[in-house]
Amino acid sequence: MNPIIGNLNYNKDKIVKGYEKGIKKKADLVIFPELALVGYPPLDLVEKEEFREAVNQKINELAKITSEVGLLFGAITEDNDRVGTNIHNSAVLCYDGKVQFIQPKSLIPNYDVFDEMRYFEPAKEVYVHEFKGERLGISVCEDIWNDSDYWYRRRYEVDPVEKLRKKGASILINISASPYSYGKRKERLEMLSTICRQDKLPLAYVCCVGVQTDLVFDGGSMCLNKNGKLVQIGKSYEEDFILFDTNEDKEIKTEVEKSFEEEVLTSLIYGVREYFEKMKFERAIVGLSGGLDSAMVTYIAVEALGKENVHVILMPSKYSSKGSIIDSEKLIKNLGISSDNVSIQSVVDETIDRLSPKFQKKLGKVTGENIQARIRGVYLMALSNNDNYLVLTTGNKSELAVGYCTLYGDMSGSLAVIADVYKSDLYRIANFINRIKELIPKEIITKPPSAELSPNQKDQDDLPPYELLDKILKMYLEENKEYDEITAVIKDENVVKKVLRMVDINEFKRRQAAPALRVSRKAFGYGRRYPIVQGWRT
């Protein structure tokens, strides 16, 4: 199920329709994901009493429609004492017209993009619920990620799933909302499989799908038999309905994850499509520079929204190369999209003419470069305001990491499409897109990257080669390594020092960046919280 955060009517209707479909298909129990009624993550909406009351009312409305067929879904519930928030992230089981059982989440994740301790208290206890001759062992998301056999280092003391097994569960059910990152689906299957095997219990893992601003939920609910074999898997990147016979033993052979290139590309396309749908926008605009980043974002937008909904604009200056225009035009033709071309030069010149007498110092290189980037930002936003486009920003993760981008310039826009993808990975994805037919002109892939803000400028004048840069960045950002650990691998201490420093001092830019679709284990934004003003490693 793909919920909209906070839209209780919309989510409730989806649950009702799914429940009815389940009844028609002769299910005994119909299961929806974590916080299905509310949407995940609801963030500070949870702190509003009126919101929680509305949720509670919807829970009761849902309970009332139930027959003897079980309805299990995620919602916010409350208990009542004078200590703590008393709010829970719960699995709610209804049948015979009533809420029959509530199992709050026991393990409350509070790392990376997860802030659940801010809102939710852990369950005081877990219970097995008898239903139609089975003993349901119900857990919520994180509850199942703490198995002591699978993990060497655990986050929590308690293992609620182990408790459920000991209390005699005959079936495990885990409702979940687990954001995408590459490699996670495979890891999840392995972990769940281990649990089923050791407990000799079948498992229904029911997760949500959809994109919530920058968080991509990739779907792929899974059913495993008591030998830990996958017997059902739901669609990825769309809603699905699976009928799971817990006695079913026939293993399905499938790759749960495709290649890095394909998965990340699909996630980004899905991310753009969902952002527009949920924001009720149709049309995107992209500033096309002739470089790889804007070409990739345009391609992704076309796949997400349809070519009729993507408009690109070339905004050349006197530093723009002929090649860039030609390459851009080739891309426009390949994708079949509308385009326009408006020079920024006269506006840039007028700006510099006006300001120059006021500058105390001579017009600096960076000043001049930033004026160009910012006038482009003005253009894009004016077109957005006037003709109802959303602006997609085109910066990649490598650039954003080292601050090789202009605040209020190329950083202007509603959604940063590829800001969680390193430049070197973008090349791989571009080649993947071109595997059958050349859609991204090969010139765009092969030419040396340049911002074209100064004469003959190349990225590599200011930055280490992207392969090296990205290697350092991955260690620093994804693996949380520090200077000593990185220089143990990358011997060039000056480069490492320079890169780490660039990442740190550009935190102020990222604080004002557009939300970036998250496809890695550690994205900028919500899941990485770094002080702007700080003196570590100075």
Next chain:
Amino acid sequence: MNPIIGNLNYNKDKIVKGYEKGIKKKADLVIFPELALVGYPPLDLVEKEEFREAVNQKINELAKITSEVGLLFGAITEDNDRVGTNIHNSAVLCYDGKVQFIQPKSLIPNYDVFDEMRYFEPAKEVYVHEFKGERLGISVCEDIWNDSDYWYRRRYEVDPVEKLRKKGASILINISASPYSYGKRKERLEMLSTICRQDKLPLAYVCCVGVQTDLVFDGGSMCLNKNGKLVQIGKSYEEDFILFDTNEDKEIKTEVEKSFEEEVLTSLIYGVREYFEKMKFERAIVGLSGGLDSAMVTYIAVEALGKENVHVILMPSKYSSKGSIIDSEKLIKNLGISSDNVSIQSVVDETIDRLSPKFQKKLGKVTGENIQARIRGVYLMALSNNDNYLVLTTGNKSELAVGYCTLYGDMSGSLAVIADVYKSDLYRIANFINRIKELIPKEIITKPPSAELSPNQKDQDDLPPYELLDKILKMYLEENKEYDEITAVIKDENVVKKVLRMVDINEFKRRQAAPALRVSRKAFGYGRRYPIVQGWRT
């Protein structure tokens, strides 16, 4: 003590100097605030193993310099098992050349701007430490904010201070890092006083001072005798050294808090000063419109940085009134600052000329307004880039709440000085500034607010009167009330509905806003996390 986050050498030096001063003044125990060695909040720096190792090394270095005089300070410590983070926010007591006692924090705040559960595990137990014939009951910040006699509704089950008392503490010590909001200092004194009185114990409350990006720590460490009377209070908004004789009984009579206007103004001035000092910047630039907001920010910058370090620029368009220029010039004269005047009109005209043929629809009112605001942003940022100013943004909390501001336009800048102050409160503060002498020209205070982006535009054409708007906003934001609760007080349902909707749909703007100095109990930014894409109350 005013630490710099992450700058361990700097912080260690301060601790060493303070300790030496304490010895000279014949103290038995020298106490520094929560995470004094690290700076608060260190955020994701805590997740770096190399950082924690460096902290541990500094702790040992500090221990080594100690004599029989105790040294107590806040730092990160670790224990070692295979579950959880094993990281603690601790009070570390050293003497005789060694770490003698570590008391981790028991209550880990995880609400508003606090994210400590992300990093820190609670203490497993609290202990009293015998030292020089006294039994020290040491707690860390939040530990003391859970007294069951003082609070009707508590956040935590445990009361670590109660435990310390039961274990026979003869003195209470609380090290703290508590961000400013108006009214908190008074509330804190009342609460601490209650605890001392009921436990019949003296208390040293030692907190940090300084500004960490947007969080203002206002200082004001306090010593209370066993009757709960205030016997010592440290300076606000600067470092201080207090000698506390725990047998001292002489109550001091002082107002711990000044008026709202004075406190908030002082906090904002302090915030700007600290941001520049810690970022190693000296000079600020402000775009002066002739309205109250930019006048206030300019005044605050002058107080913070000195008039020689504040430069203002008037950027009139054809919609700028003569009055605005005259009023701005009066302010410039009053404050004795340098200024410049550059029209944006020719650049705006050139932009519109260039773009108009590309617009699908006729040039819209909002498009035209935003182009003006954004060209001003381009100007300010160019001056900033070229002549090394930091740009201060001038939006207030009322505007930012309802989105009455332009992304990449007037929202451009490093620090949002008054973005946590409602417009109606700004009038009060302006009058406070003028109480002796008219520094903010009275015309600026009395004229109807206008963005001057269209002919004869007034804020009140688009928004409810600020007194009404702010009343709704305070209920919605500060008190977390919702539609039904607000309309129970404000009878105009349409206005309430409109305001709430404006706040919600403009979350995307605030996500890209500059950090805003926090002076209220609920500021935009880090402490308020609201989904951009959501459907509550649609």
